[in-house]
Amino acid sequence: SQTIHQWPATLVQPVGSPLSLECTVEGTSNPNLYWYRQAAGRGLQLLFYSVGIGQISSEVPQNLSASRPQDRQFILSSKKLLLSDSGFYLCAWSAQNYGYTFGSGTRLTVV
Amino acid sequence: AQSVTQLGSHVSVSEGALVLLRCNYSSSVPPYLFWYVQYPNQGLQLLLKYTSAATLVKGINGFEAEFKKSETSFHLTKPSAHMSDAAEYFCAVSDPSASSASKIIFGSGTRLSIRP
Numbered sequence: 001s002q003t004i005h006q007w008p009a010t011l012v013q014p015v016g017s018p019l020s021l022e023c024t025v026e027g028t029s030n031p032n033l034y035w036y037r038q039a040a041g042r043g044l045q046l047l048f049y050s051v052g053i054g055q056i057s058s059e060v061p062q063n064l065s066a067s068r069p070q071d072r073q074f075i076l077s078s079k080k081l082l083l084s085d086s087g088f089y090l091c092a093w094s095a096q097n098y099g100y101t102f103g104s105g106t107r108l109t110v111v
Numbered sequence: 112a113q114s115v116t117q118l119g120s121h122v123s124v125s126e127g128a129l130v131l132l133r134c135n136y137s138s139s140v141p142p143y144l145f146w147y148v149q150y151p152n153q154g155l156q157l158l159l160k161y162t163s164a165a166t167l168v169k170g171i172n173g174f175e176a177e178f179k180k181s182e183t184s185f186h187l188t189k190p191s192a193h194m195s196d197a198a199e200y201f202c203a204v205s206d207p208s209a210s211s212a213s214k215i216i217f218g219s220g221t222r223l224s225i226r227p
Contacts, residue, residue: 034214043201043218044217088152092154092155099157100155105153
């Protein structure tokens, strides 16, 4: 069966520090991968998606970047965090259009 | 372009009462539709999905939703609310004919509260 792992679960980082969130999928190959952000009291905002290794599409220009160095690995990064980067970050994978499977999320607080 | 509208950002019902969460969609093609549930500080979990088979879809935890093309709706219902149903619920739509990255469009969410 397919599983998705996302870590860390919580993170507190100072303004200006770098960020690296990792997401890995098991039990499937060539998944579509997604990064979403959920700010407090708001809906889901699609940040990046990837259809293959090295292929990244950005939905919203911002302080973040994404990479896919391996088929089942998706990384969200920032060189310098801003206060506005605080939120709940969710990774997800899908095959075709049959819905997403989400990771358990990372709560990022920038202080 | 596709979109989803969830009517009511917050719904409160009594334990044992009917749960009705409203979702209307806009799509130029026959869509796939989904309902997800999110408990505090957790990821989203798929409740049910409509993929052009039966219009009445049964999901987990006693929830079901009916696809009504004439009303462009996909409302989520549960006959009798339980305290454990308190969570955020998201309706979502995707284009089944889209190639490669099948981006799913999410609604803004409805927070369901259950009164004892």
